[in-house]
Amino acid sequence: MTVETHLPPERQAWRAMLALSLGFFVSLLDQSMVAVALPDLQRELNASVNHTMWVSAAYLLAVVVPLLFTGRLGDVLGQRRMFCMGVAVFGVGALGCALAPIVEVLIAARVVQGVGASLQMPQTMSVINRIFARERRGRALGVWGVIGSVAALAGPLAGGYLVGNFGWQAAFWVHIPFVVLAIAFALLWVPELPTTAQSIDVASAIISLLALAAIVFGIQQGPVLGWGWAVWLILLVGVVASAWFIRLQVTAYTRGSSPLVPLALFRNRNYVAGSVGIIAMGFMAAAVMLPIMFWLQTVQGIPAGEAGIIVAPMALVSLLMSPVAGIMADKINPRLLGAIGFSILILSLFAAWWVMQADAQAWVLGLPIAGLGVGQSFIWGSNAATTLRDVSPQLMGAASGVYNTSRQVGSVLGVALVSAVMQTGSPEAAIINSLFAIVVALVVGLVSALCFRNTLQG
Known part of the structure; x- marks a missing residue:
């Protein structure tokens, strides 16, 4: 196993983590904020339902499709350079979205945004795994998980306020300050790491x-x-x-x-198991709010704002738990952490199904939703740390690209399959029973976690 030989001082590594996290934060914030803006932009741009759905679909396609390629680009051209370029392209796309006069221009600008996100996403994980010592990557990736939780919580809340007071364009204008800061901090604090590949x-x-x-x-x-x-x-x-x-x-x-994808990666048992696990997590994270929000708003008649408050405990709990779970990821057998996390997620979804099936009061659903926050805290950081801990620096860009691609493909599968189940049979029963599709994915994730080897001692 090859390791990075010139690690920066830990203080600099944490500063670099701040810059990288800003880029990661703004790409996640975008996905949740734009969902809030869709009804307003559909009305103001006089867009069809199909065009409106493509505002989200075009971005997702543009993120997922180049990920294998953009991950390897970091190995060839340098991860800091590709991170800054990706954040800049994302910012140009956001500016184009905010100024779009018609929905077709907006969709094109969303493609630009997606390409920018695809350029920067793999670099974030690559750099984290190259600037932190292998025995401290879990806590770093725990902080990375906190950033995701903050974005998940802030997106709907800030999006609702901004769109309600300043119009749908505000959901894109808000990205610009984050883009500028992320690039400035990256140039100041992210080290210029040696490239590890000559060509693509x-x-x-x-x-x-x-x-x-x-x-x-x-x-x-x-x-x-x-x-x-x-x-x-x-x-x-x-x-x-x-x-x-x-x-x-x-x-x-x-x-x-x-x-582009060195097959040596798949001789690493933890890498294979972790990649399967992140597909399951991407499936769950992208799909779980579909049946839950439909049940709250359509079946129970809860306003969107109140529904957002009911599901907020998931992000809050994850925000509090992720740093603790990150520290545990550097000390505890990853098989145990993964088993605990996936088991809590599965049990929480069964509890949510029982609440919905029993037609209980809407606020009761907040309890199993909080359980989802606990379960995923044990997985996001520890799964990433375990999957990439023993990957050599020469393969880190490619490994991060495949890992991110796996998560995004899981997200696409989750939304497509859960949406399909929700449209079969009685509407109310279909909404509730669609949770079982997510449970099946999480069972696959649980099996993959049980395949981890404990390599914490090198």
């Missing part, structure tokens, strides 16, 4: 873009298009392109090129 296999990059675009588009738009033959054809193209991509990775060295 162009053929692999093109085929990976085709494969991910086809698969993500097919899954994302399948429910909208009624799973017609065109959707299945697109998915088939994605599967064939994926097989071709794997073949290119196997033959990369014999072709005199560097693989």
